Amino acid sequence: MSDYVIPIVFLLALVFSLVKRKDAYGAFTQGASKAIDLVCRIFPFLLASLVAVELFSASGAAKALGTFTAPFFAFFGIPSQLCELLVVRPVSGAGALGVLGKIFSQYGADSYIGKCASVIYGSSETVFYVAAVYFSKTNIRKTSYAVPVALLCTFAGYVLGCFLLRFF
Amino acid sequence: MSAIWLILTFTGLIVLTFTDPAAVLPTLTAGSGAAANLCITLVASYALWMGFFSLIDKLGITDGLARLLGPITRFLLPSANAKAQKFAAMNFSANILGLGNAATPMGVNTILQLDEGTGMTDDMATFVVISATSLQLVPTTMLSMRASAGSVHPTSVLIPCICATVFSTVLGVIVCKTVAAAKRKNAERKSEKCAFNSIRIAQNAQNGCKKTKAKSK
Numbered sequence: 001m002s003d004y005v006i007p008i009v010f011l012l013a014l015v016f017s018l019v020k021r022k023d024a025y026g027a028f029t030q031g032a033s034k035a036i037d038l039v040c041r042i043f044p045f046l047l048a049s050l051v052a053v054e055l056f057s058a059s060g061a062a063k064a065l066g067t068f069t070a071p072f073f074a075f076f077g078i079p080s081q082l083c084e085l086l087v088v089r090p091v092s093g094a095g096a097l098g099v100l101g102k103i104f105s106q107y108g109a110d111s112y113i114g115k116c117a118s119v120i121y122g123s124s125e126t127v128f129y130v131a132a133v134y135f136s137k138t139n140i141r142k143t144s145y146a147v148p149v150a151l152l153c154t155f156a157g158y159v160l161g162c163f164l165l166r167f168f
Numbered sequence: 169m170s171a172i173w174l175i176l177t178f179t180g181l182i183v184l185t186f187t188d189p190a191a192v193l194p195t196l197t198a199g200s201g202a203a204a205n206l207c208i209t210l211v212a213s214y215a216l217w218m219g220f221f222s223l224i225d226k227l228g229i230t231d232g233l234a235r236l237l238g239p240i241t242r243f244l245l246p247s248a249n250a251k252a253q254k255f256a257a258m259n260f261s262a263n264i265l266g267l268g269n270a271a272t273p274m275g276v277n278t279i280l281q282l283d284e285g286t287g288m289t290d291d292m293a294t295f296v297v298i299s300a301t302s303l304q305l306v307p308t309t310m311l312s313m314r315a316s317a318g319s320v321h322p323t324s325v326l327i328p329c330i331c332a333t334v335f336s337t338v339l340g341v342i343v344c345k346t347v348a349a350a351k352r353k354n355a356e357r358k359s360e361k362c363a364f365n366s367i368r369i370a371q372n373a374q375n376g377c378k379k380t381k382a383k384s385k
Contacts, residue, residue: 003323005306013220016227024223031222035215039207047203052173054199055180058191084176091172097309101206104317110324118314118325122307123332130300134275138283146293149343150300157301157336164328 042094049095053084053102076159078120079113085120086158090127090151097121112165119161124154213312221267230270233261244298244341245282245291252281256295263303275299290348297340302333 017024056062062084070080078086085103089096100121107113127150131143184192224230234257241248241257248256259274275295282292307329314322 003321005323005326006311009306010220013223013227016229017223020227022223022226027223027226028219030219031225032215032219035211035218038214038218039211042210043203043207046206047200048173050203050206051196051199052176052180054195054202055184055192056176057180058195058198059180059183059187061179061183087172095173097210097313098203098206100310100313101202101209101317104313105202109314109317109319110321114314114317114319115325115328118310119329119332121313122304122310122325122329123302123336125300125302127300130275131296133272134279134296134299137276137280139285140283140288140292142288143296144288144293145344145347146288146296146300149293149340149347150297153297153301153336153340153343156339157332160335161328161332164331165325168324168328 042097045092045094046098049088049092050098050102053088053099056084057102076155076162078158078162079116081107081113082117082120085117089120089124090154091129093126093129096126115165115168116162119165120158123157123161125150127151127154209313209316210309213309213316216312217266217308221265224265225267225270230258230261230265230267233264234258237261244294247289247291248278248282252278255281259299260303263299264305266304266306266308268304271299290344290351294341294344294348297344298337301336301340303337304333305330 014024016022017027053062066080066083069083073080073083082103085096085099088099100117103117104114109115109118127147131147131150135141135143180195181192184195234254237257237260238253241253241260245253245256255274255278259271259278262268262271262274278295279292282289282295306326310329311322311326314325
């Protein structure tokens with residue numbers, strides 16, 4: 001069923017643009033032209049985080065951390081190989097993307113670990129970044145319970161997602 | 169992020185220096201090589217999706233969705249003025265469609281409108297929690313990453329992923345609303361107690377007066 005989502009979404013957009021007589025080609029190329037700028041902007045962050053993650057796992061420290069935290073993750077049904085992703089995800093979008101790529105090349109995108117990583121990356125946001133940017137123009141520095149609640153709920157979402165993945 | 173980065177690099181470097189110093193340079197190069205490769209993948213997928221979303225935006229779908237979200241926004245942010253609610257609805261609709269770049273300025277504007285100089289309010293917390301628990305329904309970057317990593321079935325994770333996103337956001341709203349209600353109740357009880365106390369103080373004062381009057385007689 002989920003196979004139909006992408007084709008239907010694209011088809012609907014094209015049909016809409018025909019009905020509304022908008023220039024689909026112009027809009028598409030205009031949006032696409034911004035992609036290189038965006039990637040150039042995130043490249044240094046991607047590079048820094050991947051170098052760090054590579055060092056961390058080559059040294060065996062990642063494995064040690066994984067074994068150490070395994071009982072905690074096992075309790076919630078999340079593979080312990082994903083602890084780096086869990087730590088980086090709320091802090092840096094580009095960093096999490098780097099970790100996700102590494103997990104895919106190490107375990108494969110269709111493995112249970114790869115699928116859990118996909119759900120974790122896809123179902124959550126850079127919590128700390130959102131909180132910081134949204135309040136950047138105000139004088140409010142203490143966001144009371146907002147960040148802890150967001151983090152806890154995100155984690156609850158991960159647990160549900162990883163659980164559901166057993167049936168997909 | 170800088171703290172996490174420092175910890176990861178530091179631990180990795182120290183351990184490797186003791187166990188296998190020759191592996192440090194190849195590891196560093198492997199990391200930056202992976203980043204460069206990833207960027208090529210990302211340029212392709214970002215270009216595709218940013219093109220698509222710019223078309224969606226041109227078609228007025230973001231605005232239409234924002235109008236649809238109006239009633240929900242009024243329920244979520246009851247103390248917000250009309251301007252804040254409009255910005256919030258636009259922020260939600262851009263986030264749902266995955267237009268992060270369009271959503272951020274709307275989010276900043278919403279918070280600015282909600283800010284009355286009295287510090288953090290419950291509506292602000294609710295709003296930030298909604299955005300920070302992710303609203304994006306189709307995580308396009310993740311799907312493209314899966315496709316380029318050779319997944320036979322990139323969209324197979326879509327349904328669990330959407331469930332996780334929706335669940336985390338709904339749970340966040342419930343928690344925020346509960347906290348806000350509990351705070352309101354507490355404040356009411358406090359003001360009741362205060363009123364009660366002040367009545368008692370007044371009574372005591374009167375009684376005291378009577379006593380002193382009686383004594384003076």
